[in-house]
C-alpha cells in the first residue's frame with residue numbers, strides 16, 4: 001500500500017499526462033501542484049499563465065512576482081503552503097474556465113483535498129472561491145457582492161476558508177495593493193496557529 005506522500009506523487013504524475021479536456025492539445029506543460037505536501041494550508045490559484053505554461057511551475061510569471069512580494073510582506077513563504085491550481089493547463093480563449101474545463105479538471109483538485117487533508121483552504125480569486133464554496137455547499141453571495149468574502153474567514157465544520165484576491169488583480173488594478181497587502185498579512189496568523 002502506498003503512503004500518502006506516494007499517493008500525492010502518483011497523483012501529480014497523472015496530472016502531468018492528463019488528456020481529459022482539449023486544453024491538453026494547446027498546453028506546453030500541465031502545471032503541477034507544488035509547495036509543502038505536509039502543509040495543512042492549501043492555496044488554490046486559478047490557472048497557469050503563459051510563463052507557467054512554458055516552465056511547468058506555479059507562479060513563475062508576472063503574477064508570481066507579485067505573489068512573492070505579497071507573501072514576503074506577510075512574513076510567510078511558498079513553502080508554508082501546498083499550492084495548486086483550479087485548472088492545471090493554460091486557458092487559451094478566456095480568462096475564465098468553461099463548464100467543460102471545470103468539470104474535467106476539478107476532480108483532480110477534489111482528489112488533492114482528500115489526500116492533503118488541509119485545515120485551511122485559501123482560494124485565490126473568484127473562480128477558485130466559487131469552486132470551494134460549491135464543493136462545501138456554501139451559498140455564494142450574489143453578483144459582484146462575492147468580493148466581500150476576500151480577506152474574511154469562513155468557518156465550516158471541517159475547514160477554515162480564507163478567500164483572497166488573486167495576485168493577478170494587481171496587474172490590472174495596482175490601486176488594490178494596500179488592501180491586498182493587509183489581507184495577505186493575515187496568512188501569518190494562520191501559519192502560527194496551524
Ligand code: SF4
Nearest residue numbers: 018021024089104105
Ligand atoms: S486542464 Fe485539467 S482536465 Fe484539462 S487536460 Fe489539463 S489537467 Fe487535464
